[in-house]
Each structure stands twice: as C-alpha cells, then as structure tokens.
Amino acid sequence: MARPAARALQPVLVMRIDTKRSLLALVVLGSAAIAGCGASATSADSAYSGSGTPTENAGRASGEGTTGAAPGVSAGPSGGSSGIGTGTGAPVPAGQLTAGVWDDNLNYDFFGSYLQKAGGTPIFSQAERDAAHQRALAATSAKSELDVAIVLDTTSSMGDEIKYLQAEFDSIATTIKTKFPQTTPRFGLVLYRDHSDEYLTRAVPFTADADAFRASLAAQSSGGGGDMPEAVPEGLAEGVNLGWRTDQNVARVMFWVADAPQHPGEEQAVNTAVTAAVQKGIHVYPVGASGVDPAAELAMRGTAQITGGRYLFLTDDSGIGNSHAEPHIPCYVVTKLQGAMVRMVESEMVGHRAEPLASEVLRTVGSPTDGKCTLQNQTSVVLY
Numbered sequence: 001m002a003r004p005a006a007r008a009l010q011p012v013l014v015m016r017i018d019t020k021r022s023l024l025a026l027v028v029l030g031s032a033a034i035a036g037c038g039a040s041a042t043s044a045d046s047a048y049s050g051s052g053t054p055t056e057n058a059g060r061a062s063g064e065g066t067t068g069a070a071p072g073v074s075a076g077p078s079g080g081s082s083g084i085g086t087g088t089g090a091p092v093p094a095g096q097l098t099a100g101v102w103d104d105n106l107n108y109d110f111f112g113s114y115l116q117k118a119g120g121t122p123i124f125s126q127a128e129r130d131a132a133h134q135r136a137l138a139a140t141s142a143k144s145e146l147d148v149a150i151v152l153d154t155t156s157s158m159g160d161e162i163k164y165l166q167a168e169f170d171s172i173a174t175t176i177k178t179k180f181p182q183t184t185p186r187f188g189l190v191l192y193r194d195h196s197d198e199y200l201t202r203a204v205p206f207t208a209d210a211d212a213f214r215a216s217l218a219a220q221s222s223g224g225g226g227d228m229p230e231a232v233p234e235g236l237a238e239g240v241n242l243g244w245r246t247d248q249n250v251a252r253v254m255f256w257v258a259d260a261p262q263h264p265g266e267e268q269a270v271n272t273a274v275t276a277a278v279q280k281g282i283h284v285y286p287v288g289a290s291g292v293d294p295a296a297e298l299a300m301r302g303t304a305q306i307t308g309g310r311y312l313f314l315t316d317d318s319g320i321g322n323s324h325a326e327p328h329i330p331c332y333v334v335t336k337l338q339g340a341m342v343r344m345v346e347s348e349m350v351g352h353r354a355e356p357l358a359s360e361v362l363r364t365v366g367s368p369t370d371g372k373c374t375l376q377n378q379t380s381v382v383l384y
Contacts (some may be wrong), residue, residue: 009067019356026202031116037239057063060332094167097337098362099287101344102329104305105136110375111305113129114328123267124274124306132278132306142351143251146180149188149282150217151239153258153289155197161257161289166218168338174343186241187213189220192235197224200231201238225260226291227329232262234271236284236303240276251348252282255312255341256334259289261296285344288313288335290324297327310384312340317362331366331373332384353384 031216104111108305111129115122124132154162176185197238204216236256244252261272277284284307286300291311304311313327316336334355366373367384375381 002065004136012273023232024161030276032068041285054215081303094171095336095338096318096320097164098186098315098334099312099340100315100329100365101310101312101384102327102332103222103310103382103384104301105133105308106384108133109379110330110381111301112145112302116300117375118294119329120295120298121264121267123270124298128271128306133309136305136308140351140357143249143349144177145245145247146345146349147188147244147250147252147255148176148185148345149190149206149239149242149295151190151192151235151245151254151256151258152220153193153230153235153260154191154220154222155230155260156222157259157269158257158289159222159223160320161259161314162220162222169214169217171338172341173214175338176345177210179242179342179346183349184208184319185210186245188239189213189216189236190239191220192231192238193224194227194230201234203238203242206243206357226364228260229263229266230260231256232258232260232299233273236270236273237276240273240280240282242373244282246283252354253308253345253348254282254309255287255344256284256300256323257287257289258300259292259296261299270299270303274301275378277307281294283307283381284350285308285309285341286311286329287341288325290314292325294328295378297325310344312344315363330375331368331381332364333361333383334363335360336362 036156064273078142094365104114137273150265151295152158152165173185173187186206186208187210188206190197191202193199205211236257239256274284284303286304286309288297288300292300297311298314301311303309311327313329314324314337315334316324320369333356339356343354343356366383371383372380373383
C-alpha cells in the first residue's frame with residue numbers, strides 16, 4: 001500500500017512521518033531471489049537466503065504468473081463504494097485486495113528448510129513445531145458456532161490496509177452468515193501500536209452485533225510507530241484474552257493483520273502469547289500486509305504453523321498502492337482477500353480445507369499439477 005508521510009483517515013488525525021516505510025523498502029530492495037516451481041524452481045535448500053526476495057514478484061500484473069492465469073482484476077480501484085474515505089476524498093471500494101495463502105504444516109519439510117535459511121533468533125523450538133505439526137495432521141470436527149477476532153497493527157504504515165479492511169468487512173460477514181445461516185458469529189477487535197504511542201493496545205469485546213462491530217472498526221485510524229518493530233506480543237496477548245467461547249462446537253479464528261515484527265529480544269514474549277492461543281484452541285491466520293519484512297514473515301508463518309492456521313499475504317494483483325513484498329514461498333494462487341478469509345473460516349467450520357473455485361483464481365505462481373508443485377530437487381510442495 002502507498003504510505004504518504006502524512007494522511008488523514010479522519011479529519012482530526014495528523015499522522016507522523018512514516019519512517020517504517022523507508023526501512024521496509026530498504027529491506028525489500030536488498031533481498032535476493034527465490035524461484036518458483038517446475039523447471040524454473042530453486043531447490044528447497046536454496047529457496048531462502050534469510051534476506052532474500054523471490055524472483056516471482058507478487059507485484060506482477062495479473063496474468064503475468066508462471067502459468068496461464070485467469071484474467072485478473074483491473075489496475076486501480078473500481079466498482080461500488082463502501083463510503084469509507086481514502087484520505088483524498090475518494091471512497092474506498094470493497095472487494096479490491098488480493099492475497100495468496102500458504103500452509104506450512106502441509107509443507108513441513110519445506111518449512112524446515114525455510115527456517116534454516118531464515119536464521120535469526122527462533123521464536124519456537126523444534127519440539128514445539130513438531131508437536132504442532134502432529135496436531136495439524138489429526139482429524140478435525142465440524143463446528144456449529146464461530147468466534148472471529150481481528151488483531152490489527154494500527155501504526156502509520158498500516159493506514160491503507162485499515163481503510164481497505166474496513167471496506168471488506170461487510171462482504172466477509174455477509175458471506176459467512178450466508179454459508180452458515182444457523183451460526184451466530186461473534187466478532188472481536190484488538191488494536192495495537194507501540195510503546196510511547198497514543199496507546200499500546202485497545203480491545204473491542206466480542207459481539208454478535210455485526211453493525212456494532214462495523215462501527216467500531218470504521219472508527220479506527222492509523223498513527224504512531226516511527227520504527228520498524230511494533231508491540232506484537234502485547235497485541236497477540238490482548239487477542240488471546242478477548243473472552244473466547246470455550247465450547248467444543250465453537251471455531252476460534254484470529255486474523256492478525258500487520259506488516260512489522262516484534263522488537264528484538266521479544267521472541268519469548270511472542271512465544272508465550274502464541275502458546276496461550278494454542279491452549280485455548282485459537283487458530284491464528286496472519287495476514288502479511290504490503291512491505292512485510294522477512295522478520296515479520298518469519299514470525300507470522302511460525303505463529304500460523306504453531307496454532308494450526310495458515311499464512312495469508314497481500315499481493316499487487318489489485319493494482320492498489322505500492323508493491324507488496326513477495327513471500328518466500330514457491331507455489332500459490334492469488335484470489336481476492338475477502339474470499340481467502342472466508343475460505344479460512346469455512347475450513348474451520350466444516351473441518352477440512354475449503355479450496356478456491358477455478359473462477360476465483362486470478363493468477364498462479366509456480367506450475368502446479370494435481371495440486372502440487374515439484375521443486376528442482378524433486379521434492380514436492382502442496383498448493384493451497
């Protein structure tokens with residue numbers, strides 16, 4: 001997303017100069033290459049250098065993937081208005097953001113190779129990852145009720161993501177209710193920034209009133225930050241403590257939307273928050289926003305793997321804003337973000353993976369055959 005130095009989400013808000021965007025841009029520009037699947041793919045061992053960016057660019061225009069992709073959405077926003085302002089007087093249309101999805105538990109060997117190349121201070125131990133992988137392989141049952149929390153980084157660099165998420169909510173909530181009419185979904189919200197900002201965390205308790213939740217989400221704006229790391233462990237801990245229903249028939253889903261990692265040295269604090277989520281049966285689905293740096297991707301993918309969720313990442317197929325960082329993932333399909341989020345909820349509700357329809361796929365990265373991509377070293381990864 002484009003991050004101007006100052007933009008108002010509400011008339012009274014004046015944002016700080018966004019130094020995080022400059023730092024993230026330097027990280028992305030300094031990245032090395034990872035190839036896709038098929039004949040042009042790298043091996044799993046060389047797929048990630050720790051500071052690398054894949055050659056398959058998420059910023060490519062729709063239809064420029066490595067296989068014949070379905071026609072993509074037009075460049076730039078179009079369509080109906082949600083009535084939410086962009087800060088320039090133009091309304092933000094819903095249904096514009098695009099995303100890919102990746103499951104590290106389905107590709108556990110590849111995940112291990114990625115972690116080796118990523119380096120840095122590990123958040124989770126090998127034993128914790130192995131136990132999570134075994135849990136992910138176990139059969140799951142369908143659910144009849146649903147709690148969904150959004151944990152949202154609201155620092156300055158997240159301004160555009162906040163506005164578009166506000167625009168997407170109605171469609172997501174309506175589609176969930178249509179698919180599961182007997183369910184009474186509850187929605188909760190956690191906002192976090194960083195130490196010395198206007199606030200560290202704020203929480204909106206779960207509510208079954210979609211209109212009330214919509215109003216709470218629409219009232220939010222961005223500000224603060226100023227450096228790359230943010231109050232990740234505090235935000236995740238606040239999300240875990242929202243007041244989730246504990247009945248066995250309740251699917252507990254947390255979407256963590258962010259573009260920055262925790263501060264160095266806070267790895268154990270993140271571990272503690274995520275372990276608490278596991279104990280409550282909360283599945284975390286991180287959403288990597290534009291400019292997400294390698295350390296943030298590492299934390300997000302690790303959190304998804306440990307809790308049994310999946311990693312979602314925004315792409316440039318919408319034509320909105322600046323380029324999004326390419327994940328260190330060799331094979332995926334691009335769909336609308338709102339459709340991807342609904343599929344994650346549907347997977348939790350029905351007890352098995354909900355696949356995108358062919359008509360929903362805007363672009364394919366890699367050369368999948370029967371749902372798998374073969375890497376250069378002849379190992380395979382599973383396309384979600």
